[in-house]
Amino acid sequence: MVKIMGMFVKVEINNSKCKKVKNCKICEEVCPVEIFKFENLEENNEIISVIEENEDECIFCNLCLEKCLQKAITIKKLY
Amino acid sequence: MKLYEYESKIIFKKEGIPIPESYLASTPDEVEKIVENLKKEVAIKAQILATGRGKAGGISFAKNPKEAKQLARKIFSLKIKGFEVRKVLVEERLFPSAELFLGITYDLSQKTPVVISSSLGGIDINEIAKKYPEKVFTLPVNMVWGIQNYQGKLLAKNMGLKSKDMFKAAGIAVKLFNIFKKYDCDLAEINPLILTQDGKLIAADAHLELEQEALYRHKELEQLEIPIRKDSPRIPTKFEIEAEKIDKIDHRGVAGRVVEFDGNLGLLIGGGGASLTIFDAIRYHGGKPANYCEIGGNPTVKKVKELTKLILKKPGIKGLAVITNVLNNTRVDLVARGVILAMNELDIKPSEYPILFRSAGAYEEDGYRILKKYKIKYMDRSYSIDQAAKAAVEMISNLK
Numbered sequence: 229m230v231k232i233m234g235m236f237v238k239v240e241i242n243n244s245k246c247k248k249v250k251n252c253k254i255c256e257e258v259c260p261v262e263i264f265k266f267e268n269l270e271e272n273n274e275i276i277s278v279i280e281e282n283e284d285e286c287i288f289c290n291l292c293l294e295k296c297l298q299k300a301i302t303i304k305k306l307y
Numbered sequence: 308m309k310l311y312e313y314e315s316k317i318i319f320k321k322e323g324i325p326i327p328e329s330y331l332a333s334t335p336d337e338v339e340k341i342v343e344n345l346k347k348e349v350a351i352k353a354q355i356l357a358t359g360r361g362k363a364g365g366i367s368f369a370k371n372p373k374e375a376k377q378l379a380r381k382i383f384s385l386k387i388k389g390f391e392v393r394k395v396l397v398e399e400r401l402f403p404s405a406e407l408f409l410g411i412t413y414d415l416s417q418k419t420p421v422v423i424s425s426s427l428g429g430i431d432i433n434e435i436a437k438k439y440p441e442k443v444f445t446l447p448v449n450m451v452w453g454i455q456n457y458q459g460k461l462l463a464k465n466m467g468l469k470s471k472d473m474f475k476a477a478g479i480a481v482k483l484f485n486i487f488k489k490y491d492c493d494l495a496e497i498n499p500l501i502l503t504q505d506g507k508l509i510a511a512d513a514h515l516e517l518e519q520e521a522l523y524r525h526k527e528l529e530q531l532e533i534p535i536r537k538d539s540p541r542i543p544t545k546f547e548i549e550a551e552k553i554d555k556i557d558h559r560g561v562a563g564r565v566v567e568f569d570g571n572l573g574l575l576i577g578g579g580g581a582s583l584t585i586f587d588a589i590r591y592h593g594g595k596p597a598n599y600c601e602i603g604g605n606p607t608v609k610k611v612k613e614l615t616k617l618i619l620k621k622p623g624i625k626g627l628a629v630i631t632n633v634l635n636n637t638r639v640d641l642v643a644r645g646v647i648l649a650m651n652e653l654d655i656k657p658s659e660y661p662i663l664f665r666s667a668g669a670y671e672e673d674g675y676r677i678l679k680k681y682k683i684k685y686m687d688r689s690y691s692i693d694q695a696a697k698a699a700v701e702m703i704s705n706l707k
Contacts (some may be wrong), residue, residue: 235645235651236677261607283610284644307673307680 237286238304239263239278245300246276255292255301263287264292308517309356313396314533317511318490321531324482324497325509329398338379341397342372348400349375353382355390356538358431358514363387368400401511406499407466407679408432409480411487414447420487422446422454422480426467438605454484455686459635468502475508476500511514546621553613560606560637562614562645571625572703573618575611575646577602578668579630581692585630588696594703597624605637611645619653625706626661627670628699633667633688639674647681658682661702665695 246252252298253266254265255276267275292301310318317327322618328345331354332338342349344525353365353566360366367388369375375397382533385392406428414421425443427435436443444465454462468476479500487495494516501511517525522535529535543551547568552565572594576585582601589596598618602611629646631637643664650657664678667688678685684702686695 235648236640284648287638288643305673307677 234280234283234306236284236306237288238306239283239286239306240302241276241278242298242300242302245298247274249297250274252276252297254295254297258291258295259285260289260291308519308520308536309538310515310517310533311354311356311394312352313394313512313682314352314531315515316396316510316587317531317533318486318515319513320440320509322482322486322489323509324486324513326513327398327401327509329396332379332395332397333392333393335376335383338395339372339376340398342375342549345397345399349651350398350400351379351382352396352398353385353387353392354394354396355387355392357388357390360387365392386505398511401501401509402504403499403501403511405467405502407468407476407502408435408496408498408513409462409466409476409483409500410494410496410498411448411484411492412494412496417447419447419451422448422458422462422482422484424462424466424480426465428501432496432498436606448484450488453488454481456462456481466500472502472506472508479508479510486515490515490525491518492516493518494702536560546617549616549617553610553617556610556613557607560602560604560610562600562602562606562610564599564601565614565617566599567621568596568598569623570597572699573597573620573621573627574600574631575602575615575627575642576600576631578634578637581632585692585696588693589628589700591693592697592700594696594700597621602631602642603634603637605641606645608641608645608648611642612648614651615646616653619649619655626699626703628663628664628695629662629664629666630643630670630695630699632692635668637668638670639668640664640670640677643677643683644662644672647677647683661706663695663699663702665690665692665698 256264256266261282263279263286264276265279319326322497330341332341348370349391351367353360367378369378379395382395383392408425408428410423411420423445425435427442446458446462456477460473460482462480463473463476466476483495493517496514497510499511501509544567547565550565574596576582586596586599647657662683664683664685697702
């Protein structure tokens with residue numbers, strides 16, 4: 229099958245690191261191209277995930293890397 | 308945006324320029340009723356967004372309601388310069404002792420507004436300027452200061468007016484300039500400005516053209532019942548409408564302003580006004596563009612992707628040329644990503660498809676790395692737009 233997203237940039241979140249800070253959605257707030265999505269599914273079950281559709285919009289501004297309190301995000305160029 | 312005469316007259320009335328008593332009608336019956344109530348001789352004028360309606364029979368004079376209805380029926384059946392007549396303006400007839408001209412536009416070489424007045428009104432100003440250049444008086448005006456009273460009088464004097472009439476015309480010139488400035492006009496014209504036999508100065512016609520890009524700041528037009536619309540010399544094609552939707556996906560950058568052509572070379576072009584240059588270069592080298600477009604201001608990958616998909620799906624397309632100027636505000640890598648994603652979604656192998664890339668500027672190293680990875684032929688800034696255009700045309704003509 230043809231890959232239609234995340235062809236150029238791979239954004240990953242280390243969940244175990246991320247979950248150490250509760251109710252933190254700083255990456256979602258700073259990202260200018262809306263790559264991160266914060267969801268509060270139920271009490272004590274928050275999830276920050278990557279919107280794969282938007283991954284290739286990443287402009288390497290590195291704001292998420294700078295602001296993440298747990299340094300849980302990595303961004304890879306796939307070219 | 309061109310305004311209809313009746314819309315321009317709404318603004319004239321609001322800003323204090325004298326106009327004849329006038330009413331808008333959509334059917335011959337309405338015209339008849341208006342004339343019955345007016346109890347005066349009337350002029351019936353077709354409302355279209357083109358000049359030269361007088362010559363085409365779009366203006367008639369009637370003495371009574373019955374005659375007015377008959378003439379209106381004729382006018383409603385006309386098609387003038389491709390425009391159907393849907394509305395007419397019924398006005399009290401003016402009996403002129405003189406027909407004058409007053410207009411304001413921009414002189415692009417002087418980079419300033421210019422006011423033009425003439426003692427010969429009622430005919431096209433270009434014709435007047437050709438036949439009687441000495442009768443056309445042109446006065447550059449400072450945008451901030453506007454028309455000063457002495458300038459108004461100078462304009463009026465050159466219309467051949469004297470004493471009280473000169474003062475009246477000067478006042479109208481000042482008001483017309485106020486409209487020109489207040490409504491961000493490209494053109495404000497009164498042709499003819501009529502001096503009636505009983506000594507009144509009245510704007511018999513009104514022609515305003517508002518700057519399209521400034522319309523967003525004229526909310527007052529809605530209150531005046533002037534709908535904001537887009538002037539177009541023709542109805543946009545499906546392809547163009549789709550492209551416009553893509554450009555409106557979000558506010559970031561431009562990936563749109565598409566014009567459809569019937570050629571075989573898809574174009575993704577732009578960069579600080581370079582689109583026209585690139586388009587011309589393609590044509591100069593014998594290419595047949597399938598479209599014109601503009602990309603710039605760093606559009607999102609999604610916008611570039613969607614526009615590329617639209618172009619690639621166009622019937623008859625044989626290849627794609629992505630040519631831009633050296634860009635400092637649009638990232639080469641993001642454009643490259645968008646193009647490749649589009650090809651991927653359409654199941655087209657970039658390495659096998661006739662595509663040429665000539666883009667340089669911000670993030671060009673990243674862009675070239677992407678293009679190399681997907682084996683897309685590219686040219687860097689050492690190649691001119693002209694060379695790239697030539698190569699793109701050759702790429703298509705070399706196809707078997």
